[in-house]
Amino acid sequence: MKGWGYALLFTALVVLWAGCVPSITPVAETPTLSPPTATFTPSPVWFPPTATPTPLPTQAISPTPTPALGLGSELLREDFDTPGAWQIYRNPTGSAAYEQNQLTLAVIASKGYLTSLRSTPEIDNAFLDLALQPNLCQGQDAFGLLLRALNEQNAYRWVITCQGQMRLERLQDGRSLPLSEWITLGEVQVNPLVETRLGVWMYQDRLRLFVNGFEELSLRDPVFASGRVGVFARAAGDSALSVSFRRLRIYAIDPALLPTSTPTPSPTLTPGR
Known part of the structure; x- marks a missing residue:
């Protein structure tokens, strides 16, 4: 009887102890979130840069015999x-002066006009090549240029404007007679960079x-058969004007x-029937 009492007492203590101890509820583990990886989206380039073209060298006429x-x-x-x-002065x-392997004409007066003639040679039939x-x-x-010039007042004058037009004139006693209309130069850039x-x-x-x-112009004129070469500006x-001339050949x-003209053959006539 005493043994049963101890057993009942032990069981009651166990039940009492279990009711006093708080139950432990498992807590769900919160996952650790890694920061989102940024996805880079490039902004659209509406006007992409283009490669700067390499300027081509100025085309020169080859000084070799050609037909x-x-x-x-x-x-x-x-x-x-x-x-x-x-002539330098x-x-x-203004002035005409040598500087750094070039002859420069600099006009400073309003509507000023300057020329410089080479003393030699006298030119008749020839090809002239000049850089400016x-x-x-x-x-x-x-x-x-002044071509086949007897002096500053009598010569052929090749005029080129800074806006890209040209014409050939004949100077006689200082008076100008146009030999051609104004021609717009489509292949030349008249500016300080070219x-x-x-x-x-x-x-x-x-x-x-x-x-x-x-070739921009071809014409015939019999007045001046020979003379010197010159330049002008x-x-x-009222604005100042400056032009440099270099490398004359x-x-x-x-x-x-020179090519010879081939005569056109006469048509062969068939006698009528």
Whole structure:
């Protein structure tokens, strides 16, 4: 009996102890969230940059004999490194001066006009190739060459404006007679960043004018058969004008290399029946 009592007492204590101890409810583990990985979306480029084209060298007329030009031996090579052959001066209108292997005409007077003639040689049938570059130039300001010049007042004058037009004139006693209409130069850029090459083919009474290798004008005029070469610059208004001339080459023309015209054969007539 006593043993049963102890057993009942032990069981009651166990039940009592279990009711006093708080039950442990398992807590669900909250997962640790890693920060979201950012996905980079590039902004659209509406006007993507384009590669800057490499400027091509200015096209020059090849100084080798060709059927079209009939070039012969070189008569003159001028790099403007030794003063003496060209007129140089300074006056209220401006100046003609050698500087850094070039001859520069600088006009400072309003509507000023400057020229410089080379003392030699006298040119008749020849091809002339000259490089030039405007330094200050705008609008109707003009520059160019004097061809077969007897003096500043009597010569052919090739006029090129700073806005890209040209024409050939004949100067007689200082008076200008246009020999052509104004021509817009489609292959030349007249600005301080671009060197322009002028070519003149003179044979007998025919003159052919080239700009950067492109023939722009061909005509005939019998007045001046020979003379010297010169350059000029003319301001159209109050703004200063400056043009530099460099690398002059003159070649003889060999008549034997010129193409001969092929006579057109007469049509063969069939007798009528």
